[in-house]
Amino acid sequence: DAKTTQPTSMDCAEGRAANLPCNHSTISGNEYVYWYRQIHSQGPQYIIHGLKNNETNEMASLIITEDRKSSTLILPHATLRDTAVYYCIVREIRNAGNMLTFGGGTRLMVKP
Amino acid sequence: KAGVTQTPRYLIKTRGQQVTLSCSPISGHRSVSWYQQTPGQGLQFLFEYFSETQRNKGNFPGRFSGRQFSNSRSEMNVSTLELGDSALYLCASSLWEVNNEQFFGPGTRLTVL
Numbered sequence: 558d559a560k561t562t563q564p565t566s567m568d569c570a571e572g573r574a575a576n577l578p579c580n581h582s583t584i585s586g587n588e589y590v591y592w593y594r595q596i597h598s599q600g601p602q603y604i605i606h607g608l609k610n611n612e613t614n615e616m617a618s619l620i621i622t623e624d625r626k627s628s629t630l631i632l633p634h635a636t637l638r639d640t641a642v643y644y645c646i647v648r649e650i651r652n653a654g655n656m657l658t659f660g661g662g663t664r665l666m667v668k669p
Numbered sequence: 670k671a672g673v674t675q676t677p678r679y680l681i682k683t684r685g686q687q688v689t690l691s692c693s694p695i696s697g698h699r700s701v702s703w704y705q706q707t708p709g710q711g712l713q714f715l716f717e718y719f720s721e722t723q724r725n726k727g728n729f730p731g732r733f734s735g736r737q738f739s740n741s742r743s744e745m746n747v748s749t750l751e752l753g754d755s756a757l758y759l760c761a762s763s764l765w766e767v768n769n770e771q772f773f774g775p776g777t778r779l780t781v782l
Contacts, residue, residue: 585773589769591711591769595712598775599758599773599775600673600773600774600775600776601712601759601773602773603769603771603772606769611707617723627722644712645729654724654725655702655715655717655724655761655763655771656702656714656717656725656727657702657712657714657761657771658714659704659711659712660711660714662711664782
């Protein structure tokens with residue numbers, strides 16, 4: 558699976574959009590981009606995933622560049638409960654395996 | 670529907686002992702994965718089971734082992750505990766062999782003294 562690079566930490570004001578970038582310049586054509594987050598003292602939580610089209614669900618939006626070398630997770634109206642470590646993961650969906658390779662992630666602090 | 674449950678939530682052991690951790694996946698889920706989380710190494714994949722078969726294994730020594738039962742419940746065992754095994758051990762379940770979304774439990778916090 559391709560390696561990802563994320564900023565170590567970011568701050569965001571409550572109510573504003575949080576834009577979390579991720580670089581995955583070595584991504585291959587059959588690899589998807591996944592985002593998970595981990596709130597303190599809890600297990601990681603799935604947020605969203607995509608291949609090449611932009612995706613949106615009730616939690617967030619995922620914007621993937623046309624060359625697929627980077628992506629941005631957008632939390633449209635961040636709340637204090639969105640304070641967490643956000644992990645960008647690139648993963649090939651193969652015939653077997655649900656293994657996730659986590660990097661260091663971005664620690665997002667939402668401030669009042 | 671109940672989430673992934675892990676027992677015990679906290680555990681204290683001494684070096685040289687062994688430990689068994691348990692994970693009950695969401696009802697109907699057949700895939701269970703285990704991860705170790707430490708401040709230094711972050712989240713690292715241990716192994717994954719599907720229908721009682723180990724499908725993938727991470728880069729951990731043979732002291733770490735696991736199994737899955739016919740009801741999809743899973744256990745992992747660590748023998749001859751070392752101080753460095755102190756970590757949060759997380760279990761994740763998913764419905765099929767390959768899924769987009771995995772559901773994580775709250776973890777077992779293991780402290781080795």
